Amino acid sequence: MENPSIPVQPFGKIALSCSGGGYRAASFHLGSMCYLNHAMYDDVPLLEHVKMISTVSGGTITGMVYAQKKQQGASFEEFYHFLLDKLNGIDLLKVGIERLNPTSVWPHPYKNKNLINVFAEQYDREFTGAGLMSDFSIMTSHLEAVVFNCTEFEHGVNFRFRNPGLRQSGNFYNRIPSSQLKEVKLSDVMAASSCFPGGFEPMRWPNDFAHDDAPQLSAQIEEDLLNGVKPLGVMDGGIYDNQGIDSILRYKEDADPPYFDLIIISDVASPDMTAYVPFAEKPKTGLRTLTLKAVKKWIKAINVLVDIILWLIMLVGFLVPLLFRTGGTWVTGACWAIAGMASMILIGKAVLLMKLHKIAYGLLLKVRNVIPPFFLKRLANFNVGELSLHRVEPLLMDRINSLLTLLTSVFLKVVRRLNYNRLYEHEDYKYRRFSSLIKCLTRSNFAADLSNVTTAPAASMLTTPAANKKQSFFRGNYAKDIGPKIQLVVEEAAAFGTTLWFTEQEKMDEVLRKLVASGQITMCYNLILYLEQLMFSRDKGYEGLDVATQDKLQALYERCIADWMSFKDNPMFLVDGMAQKGH
Numbered sequence: 001m002e003n004p005s006i007p008v009q010p011f012g013k014i015a016l017s018c019s020g021g022g023y024r025a026a027s028f029h030l031g032s033m034c035y036l037n038h039a040m041y042d043d044v045p046l047l048e049h050v051k052m053i054s055t056v057s058g059g060t061i062t063g064m065v066y067a068q069k070k071q072q073g074a075s076f077e078e079f080y081h082f083l084l085d086k087l088n089g090i091d092l093l094k095v096g097i098e099r100l101n102p103t104s105v106w107p108h109p110y111k112n113k114n115l116i117n118v119f120a121e122q123y124d125r126e127f128t129g130a131g132l133m134s135d136f137s138i139m140t141s142h143l144e145a146v147v148f149n150c151t152e153f154e155h156g157v158n159f160r161f162r163n164p165g166l167r168q169s170g171n172f173y174n175r176i177p178s179s180q181l182k183e184v185k186l187s188d189v190m191a192a193s194s195c196f197p198g199g200f201e202p203m204r205w206p207n208d209f210a211h212d213d214a215p216q217l218s219a220q221i222e223e224d225l226l227n228g229v230k231p232l233g234v235m236d237g238g239i240y241d242n243q244g245i246d247s248i249l250r251y252k253e254d255a256d257p258p259y260f261d262l263i264i265i266s267d268v269a270s271p272d273m274t275a276y277v278p279f280a281e282k283p284k285t286g287l288r289t290l291t292l293k294a295v296k297k298w299i300k301a302i303n304v305l306v307d308i309i310l311w312l313i314m315l316v317g318f319l320v321p322l323l324f325r326t327g328g329t330w331v332t333g334a335c336w337a338i339a340g341m342a343s344m345i346l347i348g349k350a351v352l353l354m355k356l357h358k359i360a361y362g363l364l365l366k367v368r369n370v371i372p373p374f375f376l377k378r379l380a381n382f383n384v385g386e387l388s389l390h391r392v393e394p395l396l397m398d399r400i401n402s403l404l405t406l407l408t409s410v411f412l413k414v415v416r417r418l419n420y421n422r423l424y425e426h427e428d429y430k431y432r433r434f435s436s437l438i439k440c441l442t443r444s445n446f447a448a449d450l451s452n453v454t455t456a457p458a459a460s461m462l463t464t465p466a467a468n469k470k471q472s473f474f475r476g477n478y479a480k481d482i483g484p485k486i487q488l489v490v491e492e493a494a495a496f497g498t499t500l501w502f503t504e505q506e507k508m509d510e511v512l513r514k515l516v517a518s519g520q521i522t523m524c525y526n527l528i529l530y531l532e533q534l535m536f537s538r539d540k541g542y543e544g545l546d547v548a549t550q551d552k553l554q555a556l557y558e559r560c561i562a563d564w565m566s567f568k569d570n571p572m573f574l575v576d577g578m579a580q581k582g583h
Contacts (some may be wrong), residue, residue: 006431006541007261010534010553011041014050015248015260020057020194020238021268022498023087027512028438029062030083031519032266032576037076038520038563038574039527041556047076052145052260054244056237058498059266060148060193060311061127064186068131072140077581083127088512090126091499092119110210110221116191116200117208119500124187133189134182136163147247151240153202153233158240160247161189167513174232180206183214196236204231242412244268245419262530265423268438269416270494276329276405279397284362284390293385303353307346314342413511431541434530436523441490446478472532473561482568486521489571493518518574521567524560531557 016036018029036047055063062083069079098104099118122128136146145166152159155173161184162169170176176184192203203209206224208231210217224231237244243265252259282288290298317339321332329486368376421435439445474481482490493515502512535542535553542550566573 005537006534006537006544007257008549009261009547010545011046011049011556012261013259015052015251015263016050016063017054017244017248017263017267018056018059018063018263019243019265019267019269020059020196020236021242022194022196022500023061023502023512024059024438024493024496024498024515025058025268026061026083026524027087027515028079028268028493028519029059029266030087031516031521032264032523033062033066033519033526034076034080034516034574034578035520035523035563036264036408038318039524039556039559042552045076046556048142051143052147052248053143054147054149054247054265055130056149056242056244058500060190060237061123063146064148064190065127066143067143067146068135068186069126070192071139073140077578080578081250083496084512084516086126086192088502088507090122090501092122094501095122110207110218112201112204112208114201116195116203119195119200120185120187120191120208121185121205123190124268128186128190132182133161133164133169133184133185133186133418135186137165137182139163139567146253147244147251148189148193149241149244149247150189150234151237153235154310156240156311157342158237158246159205159232159234161193174205177216180214180216181222183211183217184209185211193237194500196238198493200235200490202233202235205234207231231307238269238412241419242399242416242554243267243419245423247410249422251298258432261432263423263429263433265433265435266523267435269412270439271348274405274409277367279394279401281394282390284388288393289388291388293388295386301518307351310346310349312343313338314346317342318565421494431534431537431539434526434533436519436526438490438518438522441477441482441486441518441525442494443482443491446482456538471562472536485569486567486571488520489514490521513572513575517572520574521571524567528557528560528564 016033018032021027021028033047036050037045039046041049053063053067065083066079074082096118098113099121100113100115108117111117139145142434146163147166148161150159150161151157152171152174155171157171157173159174160169160173161176162183164178164181168175168178169181187258188203188209191208192205195201195203206217206220210221223229241247244376245263245265248260317335317337320326320335324331326332371379420435423429437445478487492509492511496506496511496515506512531553535557542553545553563574570576
């Protein structure tokens with residue numbers, strides 16, 4: 001063989017990564033896995049050739065449930081319909097908020113009562129059925145490795161939960177002993193992997209992973225308390241690596257050639273981001289003309305006016321009975337009651353203002369203490385009192401908007417690009433990788449020129465296409481290659497947000513079915529491109545494969561082409577077919 005980067009046994013050992021992205025990710029990955037189960041290679045579904053699954057956040061929902069069901073001996077159809085029903089029927093947010101009510105009993109002595117832990121309860125009840133990490137101690141399915149990725153908040157690196165016996169879980173700095181790992185509930189791992197910043201708080205290792213049947217975890221918590229060791233914050237795996245690529249590349253990383261014949265990345269994270277737009281200043285009218293100095297003046301004037309009114313009420317209340325000699329009548333009682341209330345309000349207001357001044361002064365001192373003297377000297381020349389809301393509003397909003405853009409988009413895009421580049425810039429993986437990206441079949445992301453070979457999805461976010469355009473099934477014409485029916489499905493799927501629920505309107509619009517179909521269609525498309533890359537490459541490594549392997553690749557290619565024509569005719573054909581099998 002002229003090119004050793006082409007695997008001797010294509011599809012022999014596959015690694016599958018499932019990115020984060022809430023229910024969008026869970027549904028899309030379900031479709032991706034469904035098509036891999038549909039496509040046959042060597043008379044075996046491609047999914048059965050997957051040896052490792054690495055999951056992040058929403059992808060952990062699908063990947064974990066699949067791995068658990070396979071351990072239990074379930075068929076793919078049983079897993080598919082189980083997860084589809086759960087995704088369609090469970091509103092995690094609604095039930096989670098109900099469990100946060102103060103009247104709701106919280107039976108967990110070590111766990112904090114917060115949103116992510118009530119989500120973990122629901123995962124346990126609805127998705128994983130009290131399953132433990134010990135369920136993966138002996139792998140009995142086609143899988144040999146499962147990795148559920150999180151991020152720890154002490155060193156800012158990956159924190160992995162792996163099947164026991166594979167390698168130690170945790171990370172270099174914080175290792176999880178096997179005895180403790182086996183006690184961990186799958187639902188808590190699912191929650192930790194998917195608790196995205198802003199929506200949830202971090203989970204605490206080991207405290208939030210303890211339960212009634214976890215003596216080793218409970219003992220570790222007591223020991224940590226005794227030694228003053230604080231729990232470790234663990235959160236969404238997408239913060240470190242939202243595609244789960246790192247865990248795959250590190251698995252048997254010393255193997256030569258690479259251990260996996262193919263790495264498939266199922267990814268719903270978008271390469272695009274909304275550009276930062278400066279805050280548009282509003283006209284300097286109305287309240288926006290007010291300065292801090294003017295506000296203080298108005299507050300002082302209102303305070304004086306209120307005091308005058310209260311003093312008048314109090315004086316009138318005491319003087320009326322004396323002037324009109326009402327004696328012991330009800331009028332006297334009413335007047336004195338009103339006067340007493342006014343005096344109590346005056347005293348209460350004075351006490352409250354004193355406390356507010358004290359609190360404000362304390363906060364001011366705290367702020368001053370964190371500002372270096374260098375800046376304090378220069379701020380002394382800044383007249384804050386003359387600053388109007390018209391000027392303060394853009395100053396604050398531009399900083400807030402830029403910070404949010406940085407945290408929610410820029411950092412994630414940079415990390416995403418770095419991890420993709422590790423895979424796509426490595427020559428050994430040139431013919432051992434492809435990505436199935438949720439946006440790659442939308443009109444705005446479709447590759448217009450299929451002869452333009454890219455080195456990584458950071459450039460076009462599409463799988464490297466066949467080098468010989470004449471032999472490619474796709475010609476770069478969106479209307480002819482993709483067509484309006486597929487476009488409607490993939491555009492709606494790609495536009496779905498990162499949530500853990502479907503609204504009533506989204507259920508009526510069958511968004512879940514469209515997300516699953518989008519995963520199937522996109523996987524089929526990228527599988528065709530990958531097969532063309534193998535079969536039509538200028539490197540001519542394909543000719544070095546044995547005839548039987550070439551025949552199997554050709555048969556798979558023809559099957560994918562036939563499926564693609566079916567998708568163009570009816571994008572829901574495989575979803576509908578699975579529904580019929582469910583009955």
